[in-house]
Amino acid sequence: xxxxxxxxxxxxxxxxxxxxxxxxxxxxxxxxxxxxxxxxxxxxxxxxxxxxxxxxxxxxxxxxxxxxxxxxxxxxxxxxxxxxxxxxxxxxxxxxxxxxxxxxxxxxxxxxxxxxxxxxxxxxxxxxxxxxxxxxxxxxxxxxxxxxxxxxxxxxxxxxxxxxxxxxxxxxxxxxxxxxxxxxxxxxxxxxxxxxxxxxxxxxxxxxxxxxxxxxxxxxxxxxxxxxxxxxxxxxxxxxxxxxxxxxxxxxxxxxxxxxxxxxxxxxxxxxxxxxxxxxxxxxxxxxxxxxxxxxxxxxxxxxxxxxxxxxxxxxxxxxxxxxxxxxxxxxxxxxxxxxxxxxxxxxxxxxxxxxxxxxxxxxxxxxxxxxxxxxxxxxxxxxxxxxxxxxxxxxxxxxxxxxxxxxxxxxxxxxxxxxxxxxxxxxxxxxxxxxxxxxxxxxxxxxxxxxxxxxxxxxxxxxxxxxxxxxxxxxxxxxxxxxxxxxxxxxxxxxxxxxxxxxxxxxxxxxxxxxxxxx
Numbered sequence: 451x452x453x454x455x456x457x458x459x460x461x462x463x464x465x466x467x468x469x470x471x472x473x474x475x476x477x478x479x480x481x482x483x484x485x486x487x488x489x490x491x492x493x494x495x496x497x498x499x500x501x502x503x504x505x506x507x508x509x510x511x512x513x514x515x516x517x518x519x520x521x522x523x524x525x526x527x528x529x530x531x532x533x534x535x536x537x538x539x540x541x542x543x544x545x546x547x548x549x550x551x552x553x554x555x556x557x558x559x560x561x562x563x564x565x566x567x568x569x570x571x572x573x574x575x576x577x578x579x580x581x582x583x584x585x586x587x588x589x590x591x592x593x594x595x596x597x598x599x600x601x602x603x604x605x606x607x608x609x610x611x612x613x614x615x616x617x618x619x620x621x622x623x624x625x626x627x628x629x630x631x632x633x634x635x636x637x638x639x640x641x642x643x644x645x646x647x648x649x650x651x652x653x654x655x656x657x658x659x660x661x662x663x664x665x666x667x668x669x670x671x672x673x674x675x676x677x678x679x680x681x682x683x684x685x686x687x688x689x690x691x692x693x694x695x696x697x698x699x700x701x702x703x704x705x706x707x708x709x710x711x712x713x714x715x716x717x718x719x720x721x722x723x724x725x726x727x728x729x730x731x732x733x734x735x736x737x738x739x740x741x742x743x744x745x746x747x748x749x750x751x752x753x754x755x756x757x758x759x760x761x762x763x764x765x766x767x768x769x770x771x772x773x774x775x776x777x778x779x780x781x782x783x784x785x786x787x788x789x790x791x792x793x794x795x796x797x798x799x800x801x802x803x804x805x806x807x808x809x810x811x812x813x814x815x816x817x818x819x820x821x822x823x824x825x826x827x828x829x830x831x832x833x834x835x836x837x838x839x840x841x842x843x844x845x846x847x848x849x850x851x852x853x854x855x856x857x858x859x860x861x862x863x864x865x866x867x868x869x870x871x872x873x874x875x876x877x878x879x880x881x882x883x884x885x886x887x888x889x890x891x892x893x894x895x896x897x898x899x900x901x902x903x904x905x906x907x908x909x910x911x912x913x914x915x916x917x918x919x920x921x922x923x924x925x926x927x928x929x930x931x932x933x934x935x936x937x938x939x940x941x942x943x944x945x946x947x948x949x950x951x952x953x954x955x956x957x958x959x960x961x962x963x964x965x966x967x968x969x970x
Contacts (some may be wrong), residue, residue: 479732479871482955484706484720493718501711501718502641508710509636512701513629513649515693516589526600526686527565527616530679531558532771532781538677539612555898557609561616562893566764568620569886574879576624577631581875582733585635589628590698596622597694600687604680623886627878634728634865634874635704636719639969642865643814647803647858655796704731727954727966728869739872739959746961748867749877751926755818755860756881757888758919762825762853762912764892766791769905770847773832776901777843787844791851798855814859815927815970819920821855826916828852833909837902853916866969867930870959930968940964 527535536542541558580588599619606612629649637645674680702708705719723730743749766773770791774784802821828849835842864881868874895908941964950956953965960966 479729479955479957480704480706481720481723481730482952482957484716485724485952485955488713488717490721491714491717493714497714498718498722501715501722504710504715505636505705505719506645508700509632509702510645510648512589512697513632513645514651514655515697516593516625516629517649517651518655526682527562528769528771529785530682532775532784533679533682534677535679538679539606540609541612559893559896561609561612562764563890564613565616565620566623566886566890568617569623569889570620570883571617572621573624573627573882573886574876576621577627577875577879577882578735580624580628580631581731581735581871584703585628585632585731586701586703587698589625589632589701590694590696592622592625592628593690593694593697595694597687597690597692600683600690603683603687604674620886623882623889626885627882630861630865630878631874633861634726635723635730638722639726639728639862639866643858643862644803646861646865647799650857650861651796651799651803655792706730724952724954726866727958727960727963728866728874729871729955729957732871732957734872734957736870736872736957739870740876742870742959742961743873743876743880746877747929748926749880751922751929752860752864752877752881753884754922755856755919755926756885758915759853759856759860760885760888761892761895761915762850764889765895765908765912766851769893769896769908772896772901773905774847776904777837777840788847791848794848794851795854798852799857802855803858813970814863815923815930818856818859819923822853822916822920822923825850825853826913829909829912829916832904833906833913835904837904843904850912863969868960869963869966870957873959927970930970934968934970937964937967 531541536555536558541555541561543554543557596619599615599622602615603612606615630646633642633646633649670678670681674684700709702710705711705716705723708716708719711719720730770788771781771784774788775781777784779787798821802817805817828846828851831842831846832850835846837843864878868877895911896905897907900906900908944964949965953963956963958966960968
């Protein structure tokens with residue numbers, strides 16, 4: 451609301467038909483409660499920019515840290531595999547096929563995959579818990595949880611131990627949908643792609659930083675000289691514990707109760723989100739919103755996208771080192787040559803975020819699709835290039851990482867196009883569960899017996915999934931545009947007196963709110 455809104459009253463009275471409990475509308479969210487208690491004042495553009503700078507300087511780095519450590523672990527397990535973890539914990543077996551000795555990595559694949567079974571089991575209960583608890587404390591507690599499990603990894607001595615631990619590691623997958631929900635609590639729809647790009651960039655940078663840490667950690671020597679993979683978890687776990695404590699202590703639970711904003715700044719931070727029509731936060735579970743999730747086509751489109759993305763991410767994270775070593779490089783060389791793939795991912799995310807906010811605010815689905823196509827070509831190179839042509843194989847590996855460019859746009863779509871807190875929690879849980887299933891399936895596409903051939907099964911599966919994902923994104927955009935046309939017709943028939951100025955804070959879903967407009 452800029453200075454041109456100076457006629458806005460300093461206190462908003464309840465609309466006709468609004469039930470009130472004290473100063474809070476029944477069924478509304480924290481934003482509605484705040485406005486009813488504190489009213490609304492006009493503000494200048496400069497004031498809003500100052501509030502935004504404060505939010506960006508505190509909230510954004512903390513979300514970045516959360517994403518960074520989520521993916522630092524994801525790549526660490528794949529790197530640990532080529533530096534002794536498989537041998538130390540007995541995660542392999544040897545078999546004879548046609549007179550030749552074949553390495554069987556089924557146990558390792560299971561330990562990589564069971565993480566995602568833990569994600570499926572814990573996702574919805576944990577997001578429901580996050581809805582009821584202070585969200586800042588929940589986020590910090592989960593980073594501490596990650597650090598604790600990382601340190602416990604070095605105590606594992608056998609297959610059963612690491613299998614159990616990796617299951618509970620899977621609970622940390624709740625951080626991605628949680629970050630999407632938090633993004634909608636702090637930034638306007640137009641601001642979300644860039645901010646989503648920054649914190650989701652923590653995923654790719656987490657891979658790169660994790661690889662750099664891993665490269666240093668394996669050379670520490672000392673007590674774990676014979677098992678250098680343990681140093682990976684000592685270093686990552688210690689850092690995560692420290693930063694998790696910081697997040698726990700300082701992450702605010704929402705703009706209505708934010709320690710780094712004064713009273714007027716909190717008023718601006720809350721009221722500027724009204725036009726999002728997605729609300730801020732509410733602790734109340736609404737059954738009707740839960741049911742609506744399964745009637746919404748975007749649930750299924752976003753689920754297919756999440757499955758394909760997670761499949762590729764998990765496959766690359768778990769088998770990236772082994773894939774690179776199959777080109778004929780040593781373990782250390784494989785780690786070094788894998789790092790540029792993370793750099794490609796970071797650049798792809800940055801480019802995607804920049805062009806989405808600068809020129810293609812309402813073409814997010816299209817932008818995401820364009821970042822998938824080079825990855826299809828990259829996997830084709832990995833599939834068909836000669837095993838002696840290392841340049842082509844590395845080019846294919848790096849091209850395959852371009853798909854990370856879908857993160858800013860698609861995460862922003864998930865935060866901007868889902869309204870109603872129970873619906874947001876449920877839909878993000880459903881799509882995250884599909885992502886966990888994709889992540890579970892990803893490593894199984896790599897068959898140890900196909901190492902010499904460049905894992906052709908994995909490459910063909912990835913190409914097929916990416917193609918399906920591109921088609922699904924086209925369907926998603928069609929649904930959004932069709933629904934916007936229907937909403938525009940209904941809105942034209944809506945009497946002016948029925949257009950509640952606080953409708954965006956009524957905890958209504960995108961189906962229910964006549965003022966809601968989908969971002970494509």
